[in-house]
Amino acid sequence: MLMTSWLAFAAASCVLLLIPGPTVLLVVSYALGHGRRSSIATVAGVALGDLTAMTASMLGLGALLATSAGVFGALRWIGAAYLIYLGVRLWRAPVALAGTEAADVPPRRMLLHAFAVTALNPKSIVFFVAFVPQFLDTARPLAPQMAAMVATFVGLAALNAFGYAMLAAGARRFIRRPATQRAVNRAGGGFLIGAGVLAATLKRA
DSSP states (O other), X not given: OOHHHHHHHHHHXXXXXXXXXXXXXXXXXXXXXXXXXXXXXXXHHHHHHXXXXXXXXXXXXXXXXXXXXXXXXXXHHHHHHHHHHHHHHHHTOOOOOTTOOOOOOOHHHXXXXXXXXXXXXXXXXXHHHHHGGGGOOTTSOHHHHHHHXXXXXXXXXXXXXXXXXXXXXXXXXGOOSHHHHHHHHHHHHHHHHHHHHHHHHOOOO
């Protein structure tokens, strides 16, 4: 893979990842509630989710989703329902008193939540199918190029999630009042619910 192509792919991936989506909202909500200790689990979940989505794309699942309305619709509804479920839970989450921690959530559950939100998004798989080929050099072996792109995107996604988690964890010191915490929970929950509704109602391109 040519260095120029790799740099272009990395730059395009950075732009894509910096735009907040459901995954970032979930990472931020956990960081606000549980601080820096949540970052390892959520970042690992994001990395595994993107690795799963990109690997599925490379193996041809993206082509199947692009042509099979049934498979696409099923995954879309599963992902949308999960986003709405997480949004409702965050909206209704109890507010910790000043100086106390939020209710404990096992790291494994954080990891699974981040993984599910990231991986259960058929739009992402189809996007990777359309996005990656633009940077492939068909005159060279494809497998090493694809492996480099997967490693690059997953690494950048993990760094992006970690950066958002650290920023949110740092902001916790300024979000101690119950009213502020409640507003943050409801804003994050509302965004997740909205993302779920949007994912369920979007028509196929």
